[in-house]
Amino acid sequence: MRRRVDTMQKEGMTNPRQTIWDAIRELAGEDLAKHFTVTDVVDRTGLHRKTTSDYFACLVAAEYLAQTQDTPPRFILRKDGGVHAPRLRRDGTAVTQGAGTLNMWRSMRVLAQFTYRDIALHSTTPTVSVTDETAKSFCAMLLATGFLRVIQKADPVKGRLAVYRLIRNDGPKPPQIQRVKQVFDPNTGKVYQRGAV
Known part of the structure; x- marks a missing residue:
């Protein structure tokens, strides 16, 4: 069937x-x-x-x-790219859209605790670039919707960044930040609003 x-x-x-x-x-x-x-x-x-x-x-x-x-x-x-299916266009070139978000999510799942700079550093590859601003925005939205917890508060005077821990690890697919400033979790099918933790 x-x-x-x-x-x-x-x-x-x-x-x-x-x-x-x-x-x-x-x-x-x-x-x-x-x-x-x-x-x-x-x-x-x-x-x-x-x-x-x-x-x-x-x-x-x-x-x-x-x-x-x-x-x-x-x-x-001819070449086994691993468990994950290669994301390719018809002409054989790699699809990179969404790769930065996927890399940030994978980094968060692997690291016990992290700053947004750690996420940017661990998520950047030769083919995918994740800026500090992108990582900072992603962390801020996941914090606001209850995916992250602050382990150590930021201290701008001392030049210390906030340290986070992932507390809602629902699966391998990255949460999707939507235009209406909410987060959709494709692993569970749930939508999380800002401040509704």
Whole structure:
């Protein structure tokens, strides 16, 4: 039975690209030497053929997969980027939108306590830049909505920054700060208002 993407996400299932990536990694085997087809992945995942073949095209363009000249084409996993499905555009370039927020959230989940500068430092990578201002704003909003607790207050006279601890760690997806200045937690589906802690 095929499932629509929005139905899958409402039911708490992973996104289709993650499902496809998981199947590819399983089919490739530990040594990454096994060949597989789009049909193999469709049969394993129950996803639409077009969804699967579109993501395969992205993975080929980004050189994660190599395609044989067979009919039907067979594929081999050339590089395993890890557990998380590569976020790619059709031309194979990496999607970076939202990567800064995701990196900040991951840093908060790993660090026992932190300042906004720690978050900016730990979240910046060669492909993603997180400024102090961005990290400061993210921390302030998460503090106002009850995701963070102040461990040590800031002291501007001594040049000391506030130290925070994450207290609402609901899952791997980062909270989404919305335009109306509230925070949506995609892990639980709840919305948190400022000051409603």
